[in-house]
Amino acid sequence: MQKQIIYLDHAATTYVKPEVFEAMKPYFTEEYGNPSSIYSIGRSNRKAVEDARISVAKSIGAAEPSEIYFTGSGTEADNWAIKGAALALHKKGKHIITSNIEHPAVLATCEFLQKQGYEITYIKVDNEGLVNPEDVDRAIRPDTILVTIMMANNEIGTIEPIKEIAQVCKKHGVLFHTDAVQAAGNIPINVKDLGVDLLSVSGHKFYGPKGIGMLYIRKGVRIENFIHGGHQERNKRAGTENVPGVVGFAKALELATINMEDHYKKLSSLRDKALKAITERIPNIHVNGSMEKRLPGNLNVSFRFVEGESVLLMLDMKGIKASSGSACTSGSLDPSHVLLSIGLPHEIAHGSLRMTFGEINTEEEVDYFIDALEEIITKLRNMSPLYEDFVKGV
Amino acid sequence: MYSEKVMDHFSNPRNVGEIENADGVGQVGNAKCGDIMKMYLKIEDGIIKDAKFKTFGCGAAVATSSMATELLIGKTIKEAEMISNKAVMEALDGLPPVKVHCSVLAEEAIAAALQDYKSKHGLAEDDYYEGCSGCCGGCGSHDLRREHLHDEEE
Numbered sequence A: 001m002q003k004q005i006i007y008l009d010h011a012a013t014t015y016v017k018p019e020v021f022e023a024m025k026p027y028f029t030e031e032y033g034n035p036s037s038i039y040s041i042g043r044s045n046r047k048a049v050e051d052a053r054i055s056v057a058k059s060i061g062a063a064e065p066s067e068i069y070f071t072g073s074g075t076e077a078d079n080w081a082i083k084g085a086a087l088a089l090h091k092k093g094k095h096i097i098t099s100n101i102e103h104p105a106v107l108a109t110c111e112f113l114q115k116q117g118y119e120i121t122y123i124k125v126d127n128e129g130l131v132n133p134e135d136v137d138r139a140i141r142p143d144t145i146l147v148t149i150m151m152a153n154n155e156i157g158t159i160e161p162i163k164e165i166a167q168v169c170k171k172h173g174v175l176f177h178t179d180a181v182q183a184a185g186n187i188p189i190n191v192k193d194l195g196v197d198l199l200s201v202s203g204h205k206f207y208g209p210k211g212i213g214m215l216y217i218r219k220g221v222r223i224e225n226f227i228h229g230g231h232q233e234r235n236k237r238a239g240t241e242n243v244p245g246v247v248g249f250a251k252a253l254e255l256a257t258i259n260m261e262d263h264y265k266k267l268s269s270l271r272d273k274a275l276k277a278i279t280e281r282i283p284n285i286h287v288n289g290s291m292e293k294r295l296p297g298n299l300n301v302s303f304r305f306v307e308g309e310s311v312l313l314m315l316d317m318k319g320i321k322a323s324s325g326s327a328c329t330s331g332s333l334d335p336s337h338v339l340l341s342i343g344l345p346h347e348i349a350h351g352s353l354r355m356t357f358g359e360i361n362t363e364e365e366v367d368y369f370i371d372a373l374e375e376i377i378t379k380l381r382n383m384s385p386l387y388e389d390f391v392k393g394v
Numbered sequence B: 001m002y003s004e005k006v007m008d009h010f011s012n013p014r015n016v017g018e019i020e021n022a023d024g025v026g027q028v029g030n031a032k033c034g035d036i037m038k039m040y041l042k043i044e045d046g047i048i049k050d051a052k053f054k055t056f057g058c059g060a061a062v063a064t065s066s067m068a069t070e071l072l073i074g075k076t077i078k079e080a081e082m083i084s085n086k087a088v089m090e091a092l093d094g095l096p097p098v099k100v101h102c103s104v105l106a107e108e109a110i111a112a113a114l115q116d117y118k119s120k121h122g123l124a125e126d127d128y129y130e131g132c133s134g135c136c137g138g139c140g141s142h143d144l145r146r147e148h149l150h151d152e153e154e
C-alpha cells in the first residue's frame, strides 16, 4: 500500500494479501497447464484445484470437498443457486421467498424469474435491518421451492438469523440458500451448523482475488446446471478452472479463518472508535442498522441536510475512500433500497455514508478521517438550504 | 467522471450564502429527490448586482449552482432570463448524462428567483413559475420539462 490513501471501503473489495498473491503466482507463469490435461503441468494444476477445494471445505465446515463448486464470482454463485433451484424444482412449484435488502445479484435474479412466471415474496426487514424467521415461516406455501436470504448485508452489515431461518426451511422441506459474500472472512461460517443447503461466497471480500467465487451445494441437493460446456466441476459448472483464482480464494479463506478472532477484534474496535467520535462530534446523524447483529468492520451513518455524493467527493479529495447509498451514487433515481427498507425517509437516505474498515486501517487513520469528516459535514451543511431551514426552525 | 471545471466549482464554490433583504429568492427541487437549490439575487436598476446560493445535492448540483451565480452577476434581467441549462453546462465543460438534470435545476432556480423579483415589483407575468423541476421523477408528481432533459441526454 504505497499510495497515501485511507481506504474505508472494504465491503466493496479488498486488496490481495501478499501471502495470497505469492500462492497464486506460480499458476500464472510456470504452472500454466490445463487441469484437465494428463501431463505433469496439467496434473499439478488439477492437484492445486483439488487441494483448494479440500481447504475451502474445511474453512466452511462442509462435510465433503465435493460440495464445493468454484464459480466466476459471487454474483454467478447467487445466480446459479437461485436459477438452478428454480429450474430443477419448477414442477413442485414456482414460489420463491427472499428479503427486501438482498444484493442485486439476488434481487435482479428474482426479478428475472418473476418475468418467467415465478412468484416472489419479499420478506420485509425491521427497522434494524433484520429478518424475522417467523415471517419466513408464515410466507412458506406448498408451492415454495426456495428461500434465499443473505447472511450479512453489504450496506448496513446486519447479520441475519440464518440458523433459525434454515430450521424453518427444513421443517417445511424447502431449500435454503444464503448469500454469504459479506459474511465470509468476517464472521465464522459453518455450513453444517447453519444447516443451509446452498451458500455463496466471493473471493475479493476477504483479501483474495476478484473474479472467483464459490457455491456450496449440500450433498444430496439437486439444482440445475447453469454454465454448460465441458466436464469441469463434476459436470456442473463448465469452463477451464481459474487456477490462480481458485488457489488464491482458498488461501485467503484459510488465512481469514485462522485470523478470525484478531480480525474481528481489530475491525470492531476501529469501527466503534469511529462511531463514538462521530456521535460525539457531529450532531443530527442517524446510525443505520442494528449495532449488535453486525459485521465487525461496517458502519453506516446518515448525516442529515447533506447529500452522500458530495461527502464522498470531498472525502476523496482528502484521500479517503468510502461509499454512499444516495441516489447519485446508486446510479438510479432512488437512494439505496436497503436504507429505504429500514424505514429511512428519502432525504435522510440521500445523506448516508458507508464506512467499511479493514485490516490495513489504523487508529491514526480513523482520527484523520473523523477530523476530515467533521470539517466536510460542517462545510456542506453551511451550504445546505435544508440546514438553513432547520436552524431557523422552519 | 466530472470535468476539472466541475470539480473546481464543487470544491471551491463561488458565492455560497444568503443575501439579506434579497430582491429575488427562488428555491427549486425537493429533498426527496436529493437536490434543492436556493438562489438569492440583489438587483439594482435592472442589473443583477449580486447572486448567492445554497444547495443540498451532489457534486454537480453544487457546481451548477456556483456557475449559475457567476453567469448571473452583471447581467440584465433580460439576459439573465436567457441563461439556459445548456449555457451552465457548457460553462462547466459538460456534465455526465445522469447529471444533466442538475443544470436544469440551475436554470429553474434562476427563473424562480427572477419570478420572485418580478412578483415583488409588480412585474409578474401570467405564467407563474412554480417549484420542482421533475428532475428525478422520484415523487411522481410532474412531467414538467421532461423533454428538455431528454434532449440533452442524447
Ligand SMILES: Cc1ncc(COP(=O)(O)O)c(C=O)c1O
Pocket: A011, A012, A073, A074, A075, A076, A078, A103, A105, A150, A152, A153, A154, A179, A181, A182, A202, A203, A204, A211, A212, A213
Ligand atoms: C452481498 C453480496 N452479494 C454478492 C456480491 C457480488 O459478488 P461479486 O462481486 O463477486 O460478483 C456482493 C459484492 O458486492 C455482495 O456484497
